[in-house]
Amino acid sequence: MTTQIFDPLALCLIRVAKDYEISITQEGLLSGLPLPNGKLIPQFFSRAADRVSLTSNMVQQNLDQLNHFVFPAILILNNNTACVLYRFDTERQTATVYFPEMSDTVTEVPIAQLQEKYLGSVIYLQQRQFVADNKVKLEKTNQHWFWSVIRQHRSMYKDILLAALFVNIFALCAPFFVMNVYDRVVPNHATDTLWVLAFGIMIIITADFILKLVRSYFVDLAATRADNKLSAYIMEKVLGRRMEQNNMSVGMMASNIQSYEAIRSFTSSMTVVSLIDLPFFVLFLAVICIISWVFVIPLVIAAIIILLYALSVHISLKKLSDAMSEASQQRQGLLIETLNNQETIKSFNAAGRMQTLWEKATRFTVQYSSKLRFIGGTVGNFAGWVQQTAGVVIILVGVYLIVDGKLTQGALIACYLLSTRALAPIAQIAGLLTQYYQASSALNMLNQTVDAEQERENLKGWVSHPHLIGHIEFKNVSLCYPNESHSALNNISFSIRAGEKVAILGKVGSGKSSIEKILLSLYKPTEGSVFIDQTNISQIDPAELRSQIGYIPQDIQLLNGTVLSNIVLGNPHASRVALEQSLVVSGLSQILKAHEDGLSLQVGEGGHKLSGGQRQAVAVARAIAQNAKILVFDEPTSAMDTPLENHVIHHLKHYMTAQHTLILVTHKPTLLTLVDRIIILEDGKIIADGDKESVMKAMFPQQAKVAGAVS
Incomplete structure (x- = not known):
């Protein structure tokens, strides 16, 4: 029998689970978690609690600040110990607690004595499912394993969205600066006004620079946190699958897991920023419309043309992405099989056969990859061409408006700059179609892995047998x-x-x-x-x-x-x-x-x-x-x-x-x-x-x- 070490935090969690009529053993609770020295630490507590369908929240609070309505709670004590707090008796100045050192006993201790050991951290727990007739009833949820983790960081994305709002508002300042310089400063030789405007625009440019840095930082931070959780989740699902689910080679499984890199690449800073900037297309159109509504027409037409072309090639991109993913799987499987059996391959002089298979798999992969890059590249290049064409049309129309006295030179330059900024996120989104379909294929492959039957179903009514005799x-x-x-x-x-x-x-x-x-x-x-x-x-x-x-x-x-x-x-x-x-x-x-x-x-x-x-x-x-x-x-x-x-x-x-x-x-x-x-x-x-x-x-x-x- 595996030697069990004394793990106060794990024993406290098991005790709380028992209070909710959920039975689990220490081995079952901790199995598969990357624990240092085999002991549960606060860093991994939420993952362990999730196995018994408990949500946890660790906060820093004094004893007199604890929320009595969500007891029992787990207190972190000195000397790497913990206890379960059930109630406070303010009149008697005692606390009802469970110490894992005292087996299954609940005892009363003076609050002052508990205060001496308390380190200031408390873990509140709440049941995510309910128990009826001694059976755990799982709450139905439609949350997807990937998007649910992304949603956990929505507060951070709110900050990113706020920063994006100011960045796009600041983007309006440069065109207006140019317009005022051409229309007011130059004709009137108002150099004093020029310096005031220049000083103001430099402040805005500096603020824009800082906000972009902050935005990039938070985007990367959210992506990193999500990546850590998702990587851990995927590996946990791989290790927890039932053996009956291993219906593909090790190489293909490795390729499936490695395909997560495509998802991570797609959810990187550039993608997130482009998606966030996309709604501001309407803002730039509104500002251009205020200057001259005529310029809105070529921009709307350009945006529609870009989107129509992107939609026209999406079926080809999807088919090629799926085909390339399958070819990459087979190639990866062949690679791992070759590396694992080098001695056998050499002993039976089979290097030529394996080389043939490798080159054949590589040809398929390169062929699909080349077609995918070409079609994806045409989307980006076409979007760039349409964007430049729209700029030329604006200049042509603007010149006639200037000749007719309906527009100033500064207004034309401002509209041109704004048009470039307005179409930029649409062009970027169109150019990201290739990455999107690669990420989509990767997500579909990972869904097969994550959705596979697990040998340890959460909250199944396990019968604890810590001392089997062997009948x-x-x-x-x-x-x-x-x-x-x-x-x-x-x-x-x-x-x-x-x-x-x-x-x-x-x-x-x-x-x-x-x-x-x-x-x-x-x-x-x-x-x-x-x-x-x-x-x-x-x-x-x-x-x-x-x-x-x-x-x-x-x-x-x-x-x-x-x-x-x-x-x-x-x-x-x-x-x-x-x-x-x-x-x-x-x-x-x-x-x-x-x-x-x-x-x-x-x-x-x-x-x-x-x-x-x-x-x-x-x-x-x-x-x-x-x-x-x-x-x-x-x-x-x-x-x-x-x-x-x-x-x-x-x-x-x-x-x-x-x-x-x-x-x-x-x-x-x-x-x-x-x-x-x-x-x-x-x-x-x-x-x-x-x-x-x-x-x-x-x-x-x-x-x-x-x-x-x-x-």
Whole structure:
């Protein structure tokens, strides 16, 4: 079982959730959060609270300022502790609180004593859903995962909009400055007026410069904050997906996630500023209309022409964006597959084949990208041409108006400058169409990832089992993997008592590993039910379940880092005794003696710096360090040499007690000395189940002799 550390803030949150009739374990609450030292800190509190459907707000307040109407609240105390505050009794000067150090007890303490420990930060909590008949009822929401985060920063966008208003008003000043200089200063030689006007316009230009800096700062700040939340949310959804949802290659999945960059690029400063400036087109038209309504006509026509052209190519842009996204996915998938299998590619001289596939994928990607850039470029260039043409038309019309005495030279120049500014955001928006469709395609791809079924549904009524004893029962279980017509398991039923040692044998593809995957809640049975300690496995929080299973998979995958970091991967706070025991049982204590780095030895990506036997020894140590009562081993010694295998078997016999339940998948007779019962599978069905001796004699008489000789 994973060693639990004392986490006051997490325990306080669990306590408040319990008050709202929401049950969750510490493993389930914190699983997947990037916590330093495995402890919940205020920075990640809102994300943890969201898992129990509680909204949280952390504020700085004195004790006498607390809002009694929203109790219970969590107080941050000194020495990295916390407590739940339920009520104040001002007459008796006492507070009713829950201290996580005192188990499940609510106690009264003097307010003065609480004041000494209180650091001034309080977390208010409110239930976002309601509970009826012991079931959580989720509030229906139409909020989109992306736009809901953007909306969280709407207050900041209000400030940006206000700054944009002043920036666009200031933009009116320069044309009027020019108009007054040409129409009043120059004809009258009023140099004093010129200096006054120049001084005024410099103040406005400076203010405009400062406001643009402030606007850009807030746009980037809002984008950065949203980006941090969205990136964390996407990764959390990827890690939380059920294995049944993994219906695409790792490369394609990586490409999907990487496509978020297109969304981030589109929501950058230029896009936001252009969208905000767009409504001010009407403002500039109104000002131009005041000077001379005639100039409004070419501007409106120009805006309509730009928008019509942009709409005429949007279907082509969308198709090309979708095609390029798909081509990029395949290219990315090929790249990751190549990088992960370089040794195999070189060993079988397949470099030419992979190079051919890469160049073919690149040709498609470049072809679509080139067409997309060209069509997108024509939109921007056409908008620029229309903008310049509108300026020329204004000059032509303006000259005739000047000749007729209906317009001054300064007014013409002012209208020309205003027309350029009016059409600028429309031209920019049209030029951003390519980025828009790329971002739209990326958002659609990410929707598939984010909307995938999660293995840990928020607020599901998990049954807490912090101390599983290991009684396992399969009832009429069938399993069919996604996009597979053949069932891996076909209506199997068996029961394993707590403390029983069972081997599961069978041919390749008989369904042995599928039993393990169901037991670890990696896959849900297509039919039937699985029970652990008389509780349906679907009711046990996957994080809590896996923390109580020592697992050795068939394919050993180590994470880039040290031997030690891989051993304690599932139990970061394993005790020294548990760690030393895992080293002895796995034989790593002997292996690492030959290396000067010891436990700090780097294993490389996937463990490629270690031999197969060494990787398997690390996997054995990792399972033992879990300190679990349920052990699930799949060929734990298949890559080991005979001395190391004998060492592991010998020490496993001494390690396992009557409290350990063992499920062993193997083809090696030598490992059968660890079990006293055998289940044999064939084509997803159980064809034999009984004590070791009788099953071996009936099914494998020759191997029974070998196993008997070894034992």
